[in-house]
Amino acid sequence: MAASYQPVLWNQQKKIYDTVIVVLVFVYLAVFISVTATFNAEVTGETLIIRSTGTLAILMLHIILMIGPLARLNKLFLPLLYNRRHLGVMMFFIAATHGIFSIMQFHALGNINPVLSLFVSNRHYESLSKFPFEVFGFIALIILFLMAATSHDFWLKNLSPYVWKRLHMLVYVAYFLIILHVMLGVIQYEASPVLTILLGSGMTVIIALHIIAGRREHKADVVPESDTFEAYKKACSVSVIPNNRAKVVTFGEERIAIFKYDNKISAISNVCKHQNGPLGEGKIVDGCVTCPWHGYQYLPNNGCSPPPFQEKVATYDVKIVDGDVWVNPVPYPEGTERPPAMISIVQ
Amino acid sequence: MIKPLRKYHFVIWHILAVLLPLFFIAAILFRPVTPSGKAIGSNEISARIESNTDSTSLVILKFGKFIRTPSCVVILSSPSTEWVLGTLDRQGIYTFLTPKFEPPATLKLWDAIHHTSIDSVALTQNH
Numbered sequence: 001m002a003a004s005y006q007p008v009l010w011n012q013q014k015k016i017y018d019t020v021i022v023v024l025v026f027v028y029l030a031v032f033i034s035v036t037a038t039f040n041a042e043v044t045g046e047t048l049i050i051r052s053t054g055t056l057a058i059l060m061l062h063i064i065l066m067i068g069p070l071a072r073l074n075k076l077f078l079p080l081l082y083n084r085r086h087l088g089v090m091m092f093f094i095a096a097t098h099g100i101f102s103i104m105q106f107h108a109l110g111n112i113n114p115v116l117s118l119f120v121s122n123r124h125y126e127s128l129s130k131f132p133f134e135v136f137g138f139i140a141l142i143i144l145f146l147m148a149a150t151s152h153d154f155w156l157k158n159l160s161p162y163v164w165k166r167l168h169m170l171v172y173v174a175y176f177l178i179i180l181h182v183m184l185g186v187i188q189y190e191a192s193p194v195l196t197i198l199l200g201s202g203m204t205v206i207i208a209l210h211i212i213a214g215r216r217e218h219k220a221d222v223v224p225e226s227d228t229f230e231a232y233k234k235a236c237s238v239s240v241i242p243n244n245r246a247k248v249v250t251f252g253e254e255r256i257a258i259f260k261y262d263n264k265i266s267a268i269s270n271v272c273k274h275q276n277g278p279l280g281e282g283k284i285v286d287g288c289v290t291c292p293w294h295g296y297q298y299l300p301n302n303g304c305s306p307p308p309f310q311e312k313v314a315t316y317d318v319k320i321v322d323g324d325v326w327v328n329p330v331p332y333p334e335g336t337e338r339p340p341a342m343i344s345i346v347q
Numbered sequence: 348m349i350k351p352l353r354k355y356h357f358v359i360w361h362i363l364a365v366l367l368p369l370f371f372i373a374a375i376l377f378r379p380v381t382p383s384g385k386a387i388g389s390n391e392i393s394a395r396i397e398s399n400t401d402s403t404s405l406v407i408l409k410f411g412k413f414i415r416t417p418s419c420v421v422i423l424s425s426p427s428t429e430w431v432l433g434t435l436d437r438q439g440i441y442t443f444l445t446p447k448f449e450p451p452a453t454l455k456l457w458d459a460i461h462h463t464s465i466d467s468v469a470l471t472q473n474h
Contacts (some may be wrong), residue, residue, distance in 0.1 A: 020372055042413070110417040111460050128377040165352055172359050183374035196375065203367055210360040217353050254350055276349050 017083040021090060028056050046105045050098055054186075057095035058178060062202045064088055065175060069213035075281070078292050085151045092148035101143045102134065133185035140177040143170045153274075161276050168183075171292055179203060223250050232319065232326040238265065238343055239323065248280035251329035255280065256316055259289060259300045266300035267316035267327050274311070295320040330331075340345035354448055394454045395471045397442075406432070406470065408441040416458040418466055423470075426454035 009097050032052040036043060043051075048248070067084050070077040070156050107117040118138055124130035150156075156164045179199070187196055227234040233251050241247045241260040248270055255270035257280030268289065270280045277293030288297035288306060298305055303313040312335030317328040320341045331336060348354065391411035398405045408421065419435040425448045432443040435456065450472060456465040 012415070109460075128373060129379045162349065162352070165348065166355070167354070169355060169359070173362060176363060176367065178369055180374075183371055185376060188378050200371060203371065205359065207367060208366045211364055214353075214357040214360050217348075218357050221350060221353065271349050276352065278348075 013079070014083050014086075018086055021087055025056065025090065025094070028059075029053070032056070032163070046101055050101045050105060053094050053098035053101070056100055057091055058086065058182065058199075060091040060094065060201075061171075061175060061178065062206060064091060065171070065206050066209055069209035072213040073209070075292070079295055082295075088144075089148045089151055092144045095141055095144055099137060102137075105255065106134075128184065129188055131184045132187075133181050133183075136177040136184070138179035140174040140181060143174040143177075147174075148173060155166060156275065161273065165276055175206070220248070220255075221250055223252070226251070229321075229326065231328045231330060232317075233329055235318075235325045235327045237324050238320060241325070244284040246280040247280075247325075248278070249327065251327065256327060256329065257289070258318065258327065259284060260343070261287075261300060263343045264300075265318050265320060265325055266338070266340040267318045267345060268300060268303045269314040269331065269334075271313065272296050274312060279313070301340050302335055304335045348392075366424045392466060392468050394468045396450065396452075399447065402447050404445045404456070406445055408435075408443070408454060408468070410435055411438050412466070413438070415458075416461065416463075418457075418459045419465055422455040422456045422457055422460045423448065423452060424455050425449060440451060 029052050032055065033048045036048055038053065064087055065089075067077060067080045071081040079204060094265070103114045103118060107114040107121065110117055110121070112120070116140075118134050119132070122130070122132040122134075124132065147170065150159065150164065150167060159167065182195075182199060187199070190196070234250045235251075235256075235258055236247050238260065241258060244255040244259075244261050246259045248257050250256075255278075257268050257270040257278075258265060258267045259280075261284045268279065270278055272279050272291040272293065274291065274294055274296045277291045279289055279291055279298065282290045282292040284300065285297070287299070289300050290297050296305065296311060297309075298311065298313055301315075303315045305311040314331035314334050315336050315338045316331060317338055318341045319326050320343060325341070391409055394406060394408045396404055397407050406423065414435060414437060421432040421435060421441070421443065423430045423432050423443075423445055428448065430445060432445060432454075433441070435441065449452075450470060453467050454469045454470060455467045457467055
């Protein structure tokens with residue numbers, strides 16, 4: 001957690017994750033370069049690097065963009081989310097290699113600045129098929145650079161999770177630009193339909209996953225009609241909340257996670273202070289609510305991270321009436337101690 | 348994610364769900380038509396004088412090499428004169444209409460940016 005900007009330490013899982021990624025990257029590059037060089041003897045070393053890194057970067061981007069909605073739709077994918085940032089940074093370095101070698105090969109041999117050449121050597125901005133597609137790739141690379149450079153928790157802390165998350169959502173714009181870069185670039189000259197089919201399939205899967213996950217979240221944000229008594233709203237029956245787990249309800253602007261643990265019920269904000277992860281989808285580990293995304297922890301009765309960590313989330317008043325949980329949706333200031341509702345006494 | 352970001356995600360993906368397929372299909376539909384026909388042999392380079400009239404000559408250049416320089420200017424060089432005929436972009440068959448000249452002549456390929464010679468090919472007469 002954020003005592004030293006290193007919430008996710010170098011644990012065994014992370015090392016395995018990174019090792020697997022690095023090995024797969026090298027295997028992909030080796031196979032791609034070997035096969036291409038075997039069947040196309042005329043291809044130069046620079047071209048091999050440009051093609052292998054370009055295809056690998058777009059493959060990795062698709063995987064990265066699938067992890068988010070998959071983790072929303074099925075908890076089995078949550079371990080992939082845990083270290084997604086490293087995958088993203090590695091993807092940036094591979095994309096940057098593609099970009100640098102492309103600029104060297106196609107724009108560095110003239111008598112004008114290579115980056116300027118990228119914008120002015122082809123001026124068919126009015127034509128779809130002749131459009132200077134490199135421009136899309138260049139802008140996308142700038143976005144990916146911003147994301148990679150700010151991926152550390154130092155920036156997350158200083159920019160605030162809201163700004164940081166918004167900045168990192170620019171990956172969707174980058175994805176759009178990269179699809180244009182490929183479609184108006186190599187696809188215009190590629191005789192084989194394989195690349196087009198692969199790209200179209202990947203794009204369809206990405207769109208479908210994000211739309212399905214987005215609609216599910218949108219549906220969950222609709223505030224339901226609920227019984228109200230004084231300031232409290234009826235949330236759910238105690239029995240529907242599994243032990244050491246939560247039921248997430250929406251009564252106001254933001255979701256509330258109602259946890260059942262040790263025959264008690266407590267309610268805290270559903271939004272983790274780290275990356276706004278869904279606390280209500282986590283579980284209670286060692287007496288603490290544990291975020292399913294990166295393991296940030298909070299005490300359920302006061303919303304504070306255990307010492308020495310300093311994160312705090314809002315808490316809510318709860319009570320149990322006739323086996324039902326009632327919540328006052330007005331939040332207390334973050335870290336405010338609120339007494340849990342006792343299940344054993346009431347029932 | 349918090350609610351405003353969930354909303355942002357919801358909106359942007361509904362926009363992308365329209366735009367991405369639209370550009371994808373448009374990019375396929377507007378692909379340039381690749382001329383079919385026998386490909387030029389790899390690394391093949393040859394040039395011939397196709398026809399000679401009283402005042403002009405027609406020169407055909409078959410160029411099968413990869414161009415690895417930023418510029419590739421074609422210069423016709425004969426004992427009496429030199430003319431710049433044009434530039435090469437890529438592999439292909441190029442036709443140049445030139446003023447009348449007398450063989451023997453050579454086509455020189457010149458990188459005008461680095462001022463270096465790329466290649467040269469002797470012109471043959473078409474009989």
